[in-house]
Amino acid sequence: MTELNRSWLDESCVTELTIEWCACADMLARFAMTTVAVIQIESDSSPSVLCQSGKDSDIDAILAQLSDELTASLNYTAPKLRPKPLHARELYYPNGVQFGFLCLYGLVGLNEDVLRLIDNTVGRMENDLAKAMKQARTDLPEKLNADSQISLNHFINSFEDQIWVKDTQGHYVAANQSVKDLWQRDPVGMSDTELFGPERAALFETADNQVIRLCRQMVVEECADPYDPDQKTWLETFKSPIFNEQGTLLGVIGMTRNITQRKVFQEQLNLAATVFANSAEGVLITDHRGTIIEVNEAFCSITGFSREEALSKNPRILNSGCHQPEFYQRMWQEMLETGQWKGEIWNRRKDGTLYPQTSTHSAVYGDDGRARYFVGIFSDISQQKQTEERLEHMAYHDPLTGLPNRAQMHTRLDDEIYRASRDNSELAVIFIDVDHFKLINDSRGHLVGDEVLCELASRLKSRVRKSDTVARIGGDEFVLILPNINGAHAAANIANSLMTLFQKPVVLSSEENLNLTGSMGIALYPQDGDNRDKLIRNADAAMYRAKQQGRNNYAFYTHALTEQSKAHLKMQSALHSALPNDELSLVYQPQFDLLSRKIVGIEALVRWHSNELGEVSPADFIPAAERIGLVDEIGFWVLNQACKQGLEWLKQGLEFGRIAVNVAGPQLLSGNFVDTVRKAIDHSGYPASALELELTESFMIQNPEESIEQLCQLRQMGIQISIDDFGTGYSSLSYLKKLPLNTLKIDQSFISGIPADQDSRAIAQAIISMGHSLSLTVIAEGVENHEQAEFLQQSGCLLAQGFLFSKPLSADKMEMLLSAPVFS
Numbered sequence: 001m002t003e004l005n006r007s008w009l010d011e012s013c014v015t016e017l018t019i020e021w022c023a024c025a026d027m028l029a030r031f032a033m034t035t036v037a038v039i040q041i042e043s044d045s046s047p048s049v050l051c052q053s054g055k056d057s058d059i060d061a062i063l064a065q066l067s068d069e070l071t072a073s074l075n076y077t078a079p080k081l082r083p084k085p086l087h088a089r090e091l092y093y094p095n096g097v098q099f100g101f102l103c104l105y106g107l108v109g110l111n112e113d114v115l116r117l118i119d120n121t122v123g124r125m126e127n128d129l130a131k132a133m134k135q136a137r138t139d140l141p142e143k144l145n146a147d148s149q150i151s152l153n154h155f156i157n158s159f160e161d162q163i164w165v166k167d168t169q170g171h172y173v174a175a176n177q178s179v180k181d182l183w184q185r186d187p188v189g190m191s192d193t194e195l196f197g198p199e200r201a202a203l204f205e206t207a208d209n210q211v212i213r214l215c216r217q218m219v220v221e222e223c224a225d226p227y228d229p230d231q232k233t234w235l236e237t238f239k240s241p242i243f244n245e246q247g248t249l250l251g252v253i254g255m256t257r258n259i260t261q262r263k264v265f266q267e268q269l270n271l272a273a274t275v276f277a278n279s280a281e282g283v284l285i286t287d288h289r290g291t292i293i294e295v296n297e298a299f300c301s302i303t304g305f306s307r308e309e310a311l312s313k314n315p316r317i318l319n320s321g322c323h324q325p326e327f328y329q330r331m332w333q334e335m336l337e338t339g340q341w342k343g344e345i346w347n348r349r350k351d352g353t354l355y356p357q358t359s360t361h362s363a364v365y366g367d368d369g370r371a372r373y374f375v376g377i378f379s380d381i382s383q384q385k386q387t388e389e390r391l392e393h394m395a396y397h398d399p400l401t402g403l404p405n406r407a408q409m410h411t412r413l414d415d416e417i418y419r420a421s422r423d424n425s426e427l428a429v430i431f432i433d434v435d436h437f438k439l440i441n442d443s444r445g446h447l448v449g450d451e452v453l454c455e456l457a458s459r460l461k462s463r464v465r466k467s468d469t470v471a472r473i474g475g476d477e478f479v480l481i482l483p484n485i486n487g488a489h490a491a492a493n494i495a496n497s498l499m500t501l502f503q504k505p506v507v508l509s510s511e512e513n514l515n516l517t518g519s520m521g522i523a524l525y526p527q528d529g530d531n532r533d534k535l536i537r538n539a540d541a542a543m544y545r546a547k548q549q550g551r552n553n554y555a556f557y558t559h560a561l562t563e564q565s566k567a568h569l570k571m572q573s574a575l576h577s578a579l580p581n582d583e584l585s586l587v588y589q590p591q592f593d594l595l596s597r598k599i600v601g602i603e604a605l606v607r608w609h610s611n612e613l614g615e616v617s618p619a620d621f622i623p624a625a626e627r628i629g630l631v632d633e634i635g636f637w638v639l640n641q642a643c644k645q646g647l648e649w650l651k652q653g654l655e656f657g658r659i660a661v662n663v664a665g666p667q668l669l670s671g672n673f674v675d676t677v678r679k680a681i682d683h684s685g686y687p688a689s690a691l692e693l694e695l696t697e698s699f700m701i702q703n704p705e706e707s708i709e710q711l712c713q714l715r716q717m718g719i720q721i722s723i724d725d726f727g728t729g730y731s732s733l734s735y736l737k738k739l740p741l742n743t744l745k746i747d748q749s750f751i752s753g754i755p756a757d758q759d760s761r762a763i764a765q766a767i768i769s770m771g772h773s774l775s776l777t778v779i780a781e782g783v784e785n786h787e788q789a790e791f792l793q794q795s796g797c798l799l800a801q802g803f804l805f806s807k808p809l810s811a812d813k814m815e816m817l818l819s820a821p822v823f824s
């Protein structure tokens with residue numbers, strides 16, 4: 001409190017001093033023979049003359065000069081005033097604040113005596129100022145209380161905050177009860193040094209001085225409460241300088257409150273802000289309309305959107321399109337109902353890549369109970385998902401070969417059984433065991449064993465369809481699940497082809513070759529077991545039988561199936577040599593007009609006399625040829641042969657109407673059937689109008705599109721089209737109308753039931769009338785007796801073939817028959 005010159009003195013005190021100092025001034029004026037004045041400096045008003053002796057006309061000018069200087073000085077900092085008169089001495093309060101000047105004007109000379117008297121006078125005056133100040137300090141509380149109905153003490157004691165007043169000397173002159181309670185003493189008369197020690201006092205004083213210098217209220221956050229040993233208490237003090245009506249500084253008043261709680265909140269807020277900013281989890285905050293109002297750094301690094309790009313957008317910018325709208329509807333509904341939603345979402349980053357995240361969305365409610373904000377906290381769980389997938393893969397796969405393990409095989413088999421039962425289809429389970437694998441392991445070591453297993457795994461995988469399962473269920477045991485298998489033969493075919501996988505030696509990394517064999521067991525669903533355990537058990541049992549039978553073999557669960565499939569396989573392999581070995585031939589069965597008894601047509605039927613197997617029925621080998629892809633070749637041979645033979649007979653002048661040749665469905669599906677037929681006709685020179693092609697009804701129904709177009713082309717060539725085995729395929733009238741047909745051939749299963757079976761009779765009659773209504777020729781096959789012929793004739797079917805008239809004949813015999821004019 002050094003610079004500012006404000007009076008500590010009230011009016012009565014000033015009057016007293018004026019009286020006293022006037023006498024002093026008079027005495028000095030007389031002794032020094034000059035004019036003496038005491039000027040009081042006040043910062044917020046003009047300097048004033050407190051007392052004056054003698055007369056000096058310059059006094060007004062001097063006062064004006066002082067006033068200008070004071071006004072020019074900033075912030076109430078009093079300038080070191082040096083009035084113009086010859087001699088002036090400054091007057092100070094004991095605390096160093098300047099009170100004013102003792103001025104001597106028109107001084108003739110300054111001798112030692114005058115100077116001593118001046119010193120004495122200044123000393124006396126400053127002594128008076130000190131006394132007055134002391135008195136003023138003592139009187140201050142009473143002064144503050146004066147004329148107040150509510151006493152100041154009442155007033156300040158009613159605050160819980162600590163209120164105190166210090167004088168310009170830094171002594172407490174007033175304190176409310178709260179101060180006394182907290183500090184456990186009455187601080188009045190004491191200084192901060194006495195109360196808190198010099199260090200803390202210095203801090204307080206610095207703040208006090210600053211308040212005084214700025215001459216306005218300040219808020220100072222002060223260090224921890226000195227009485228708090230843990231230093232956890234924080235104080236906030238409003239400090240303000242106190243001035244009297246004249247603007248003289250009286251001291252400093254302070255109001256201190258405990259802001260520890262606020263500090264704690266503030267710290268928590270700071271902490272939360274730091275957590276928000278530095279969290280590894282992405283955070284986004286939207287307003288109640290769903291507009292993004294804040295995101296954190298992690299949000300930006302996860303999504304790729306900068307803060308500026310995200311703000312004021314809708315979180316839909318992250319929409320991946322992977323979820324249905326209902327998913328988001330359910331999410332919002334749950335959040336609005338419960339205030340929170342937790343779950344996993346697939347989102348899309350700015351660069352378009354998808355990523356999974358776990359999210360917690362929470363609503364933040366306002367005082368009115370309405371959701372004001374929504375906070376979403378999320379983590380990118382791509383890594384976690386990958387780990388989970390890896391773990392799941394490990395849980396369900398064999399680590400050595402990467403194939404599904406036993407657990408996975410069980411699940412897949414259950415699924416396939418369910419599918420097969422739903423679709424009414426069959427499936428096969430094949431159990432494979434490497435023969436003498438233990439020997440390999442023991443003699444060559446486990447590493448070689450592992451190499452063998454890996455090689456086998458990849459061979460097995462490469463041999464089956466994608467929808468099939470190859471599993472390794474332990475050691476050298478593999479299990480194959482083959483859904484949608486078409487019977488035991490198909491399973492046997494696959495088993496056979498799997499056997500060939502063992503034939504090629506395994507080339508080890510040491511470049512050695514290792515020859516292996518395997519044994520397999522096959523169980524079929526549903527015939528060998530309708531559940532997983534039964535199928536596996538039975539396939540396993542079958543595999544043991546294969547081992548017992550000498551290994552390097554496969555076996556079905558039932559012995560009969562094994563034999564049958566082996567026979568089939570044998571037939572299939574023999575079939576490959578049927579054409580090259582010239583083992584095929586044709587026989588011819590005539591077709592008759594029942595009224596005229598004349599031959600109106602001949603059906604060509606293929607025969608196979610296998611060198612290895614003997615006579616094999618076309619009912620067996622034609623389907624086998626279809627399976628192994630030989631039917632086109634055989635069909636072409638039959639067609640050529642029939643055309644050649646027909647031309648031969650025509651050349652001989654024999655009349656036989658047409659030659660009918662059977663066509664297997666796959667021939668039509670091959671795509672170049674029409675060309676094949678054209679080639680056969682062109683090569684042989686046989687007239688197309690004398691050729692009839694027979695297709696089964698079941699094939700035409702299953703493949704209507706493929707059939708109709710090609711049949712139309714054949715018709716255009718003049719070839720007759722007949723539908724074989726009619727009545728077994730449930731063709732509708734409307735479908736039949738679309739087909740370019742000439743003839744319906746009633747299936748022999750209906751003819752065989754005539755005359756005894758009423759249904760057969762009715763069906764035959766219905767077919768006959770249907771054929772006639774469509775203007776088609778109707779012929780019956782498999783007529784074996786007169787009753788059947790009689791019935792057909794009466795029912796309007798006038799064409800027939802069958803053992804009653806003739807069995808299929810060799811070309812020679814047929815020729816003889818054709819030469820005999822009429823059948824009797």
Ligand SMILES: Nc1nc2c(ncn2[C@@H]2O[C@@H]3COP(=O)(O)O[C@H]4[C@@H](O)[C@H](n5cnc6c(=O)[nH]c(N)nc65)O[C@@H]4COP(=O)(O)O[C@H]3[C@H]2O)c(=O)[nH]1
Nearest residue numbers: 605606618619622638662663664782783784802803804808
């Ligand atoms: N029980 C009985 N059977 C009679 C009678 N009359 C004729 N059959 C037999 O009935 C079958 C008629 O041929 P499919 O219905 O076309 O049935 C044929 C046909 O679907 C197929 N097939 C025969 N040859 C060929 C051919 O060259 N190509 C094609 N794709 N299939 C052929 O093989 C099936 C069987 O032929 P096959 O054994 O020759 O048997 C012939 C024939 O010998 C009879 O009165 N009673």
